[in-house]
Amino acid sequence: MRTVKEVSKITGVSVRTLHHYDAIGLLKPTKVTEAGYRMYDDTALSRLQNILLFRELQFPLKEIKAILDSPDFDPSEAIAQQIELLELQYKHIGKLITFAREIQNKGVTTMNFDVFDKSEIEKYEAEVKAKWGNTKAYQEYKQKDITRNEGSYGKIAKELMTVFSELGGLKHLTPNADEVQKKISALQKFITDNYYVCTNEILSGLGEMYVCDERFRNNIDKAGGDGTADFVRQAIAVYCSK
Helix, strand or coil, X not given: XXXXXXXXXXXXXXXXXXXXXXHCCCCCCCEECCCCCEEECHHHHXXXXXXXXXXXXCCCHHHHHHHHHCCCCCHHHHHHHHHHHHHHHHHHHHHHHHHHHHHHHHXXXXXXXXXXXXXXXXXXXXXXXXHHCCCHHHHHHHHHHHHCCHHHHHHHHHHHHHHHHHHHCCCCCCCCCHHHHHHHHHHHHHHHHHCCCCCHHHHHHHHHHHHHCHHHHHHHHHHHCCCHHHHHHHHHHHHHHC
């Protein structure tokens, strides 16, 4: 067991920050002595390590807490996701360094803003948050899942794929077409009725996940034809921007 000062010394995290993590329930000490000293064991240090990795990836504390507190949280899968995100950031920073050196050596001859694009990183972050986020929507889904038998679950899943199939049939239209937007509204209502209250914020995150999660993308494209998942993502982006 280590005191809060010892933990601060070996991790570089200030005592004040550790106290704050305790206050918000992000990292509770393993025990508090009768004298009021916070003590941390290896399990707590392991959680702190996860917190610090997610902080390096710019995840807000509230979202980190939701991820780590998720009943389905898998540390081994999480570290694999953290590595993927770090590699994406490493690749992004490498491009920025190369671009900056070109400016340093040659001067600004052409405007290139592609190197500032972080959409790939943001998509993967959205997938991580959607997977582990122990949100109200997640709890609502789990509660409905308890009361849902296997037969009705399969029926609901088929009905959802039918919605995607219908959206796939509208790919000849633009994502902002009225008919497409009405179908996105129907998709949002279907999710709310059968899974959890699907706010625009949640729907926006789902739109990104439909593309960045290979399983979702393949199933949606199978239902509505190649490119359906990306078309749905674009249509959702339009819908949520209104």
